[in-house]
Amino acid sequence: MSKRLLFITPIFPKKLEEDYVVPFLAQFTYVFAEQTDVVVDVISLAYPFEKIEYKLNNVTVYAIGSKFISPIKQFPFMLRAVYKGVRLHKKNKYDGVLCFWYREAALVGVLLNKLLGLKLRVWFLGQDVQKGNKYIPLLRISPKKLIMISKQQREIFYKNHNIFIDKIANVAFDRKKFPELNKDERPIDIIGVGNIGFIKNYALFLDIIIVLREFFPNLRAVICGADAGQKPLLDKKVQENQLEQNITFTGRISLTEVYDYMNKSRVFLHTSNAEGAGLVLQEALYLGCKVVSTIEVEESDEIKNHFFFSKDTDVLTNNIKEYLNNPFEPVRIERFKMEDTIQCIYESFFN
Incomplete structure (x- = not known):
């Protein structure tokens, strides 16, 4: 039986030409599915703006179509996402759920974790580490289930919430x-x-x-x-x-x-x-x-x-x-490798 993961995100490109839409997230998803033995499906909450199902490269995307509305108005759409996740799991038997950003996607992931017992990981990707993020005290996800994208982000999160996160999966590029x-x-x-x-x-x-x-x-x-x-x-x-x-x-x-x-x-x-x-x-x-x-x-x-x-x-x-x-001589410098990021996330579920 093949390994399968469900990714949950607020936004995902509608077509390959939209390479400016969350480029790291999209590149990571495509390469992860390409370089591992894991089948990846994606639930995208807000964008694309309509409820559609489509395939990009080797990834199937299920768009809920909530658009970028207030969290309260998004709640019915989040319930639809949970329902979609339950139905997909019945068919695909996922090994876990990876949520991008500790916000609406994390809430959907927590509900799927409670309902189905799926392994949950939430990946901080930016401003979700700030003090004003109400989802952090609301969901209270165990630090063992959380992943940071940098040491700086981990330090900011610890300063704001007094919670130390051990695991870091650095952003990288294809x-x-x-x-x-x-x-x-x-x-x-x-x-x-x-x-x-x-x-x-x-x-x-x-x-x-x-x-x-x-x-x-x-x-x-x-x-x-x-x-x-x-x-x-x-x-x-x-x-x-x-x-x-x-x-x-x-x-x-x-x-x-x-x-x-x-x-x-x-x-x-x-x-x-x-x-x-x-x-x-x-x-x-x-x-x-x-x-x-x-x-x-x-x-x-x-x-x-x-x-x-x-x-x-x-x-x-x-x-x-x-x-x-001064004279200019261009030199390629690669700080972090996508392969290492993929390995970190992979081992979070299959170790």
């Missing part, structure tokens, strides 16, 4: 998705990647560009990401400071296109206010960029010639200036 490393000319001086919302803090990104332009009048910067509420504010700042010739906003583009932009860039500037593990930092390093970030990565001393961290705007600006003033 190397097959990346282009060959560009060792030729890189016409983009500075790039930023991520939806244009409060968390990414692109106002600081523009502040740094404004200062750097005094030293590099022809500076070329690019921001890749869809508008998440802050774009009009950035447009105003661009106009007020005459940055139209220095900054390009691509809007929403595919992950493949993002990688192409990064592969043509010298410096990756990350001005985020918060980050669970910063997969995009790993992607930038793998594509040969020098990374300057307000978010730390684990054991950054090992890559100090390629990664720089600070919360001080002047220090960040001066470091970028130094990078741009």
Whole structure:
């Protein structure tokens, strides 16, 4: 009898072309099903927005279609997800349930665990470690069933909730998705990647560009990401400071296109206010960029010639200036391997 797991997530791509939708989660799911002896099914709660069943690569997805509505309004949809999970288990006999984010998906997983006795694991993936997450005191899931994506996230969670989580499965990427490393000319001086919302803090990104332009009048910067509420504010700042010739906003583009932009860039500037593990930092390093970030990565001393961290705007600006003033030689750096992440999750269920 084959091994089977049920993944529960709030969101999953509707088609392969939507590679910008939760890229790590999707890549992990596809590669996990491809490289292990486990059959994977997915219940997606909010997106796709309609109730449908479909197959992507070797994974079957059951979309509940709740959309991104308030938790109270989502409750009937969560019950539908539980019912779907019960019916699927009757047919498929799952060995366990993996929930992405300690929120609605975790609630569905807990109910399936209680009803069916399935082994449960919940994987924190970002802001769900924060104090305001009401699902943590509500569900009180045993720490042995919880998984973190980084040491930093574990420290934040312990500080906020006084609960220590032992297991870490680092975010990683599928190397097959990346282009060959560009060792030729890189016409983009500075790039930023991520939806244009409060968390990414692109106002600081523009502040740094404004200062750097005094030293590099022809500076070329690019921001890749869809508008998440802050774009009009950035447009105003661009106009007020005459940055139209220095900054390009691509809007929403595919992950493949993002990688192409990064592969043509010298410096990756990350001005985020918060980050669970910063997969995009790993992607930038793998594509040969020098990374300057307000978010730390684990054991950054090992890559100090390629990664720089600070919360001080002047220090960040001066470091970028130094990078741009010196010869640039791109080097691939891979912080965490997808194979190790897959092994960690696999052993959580089959050990």
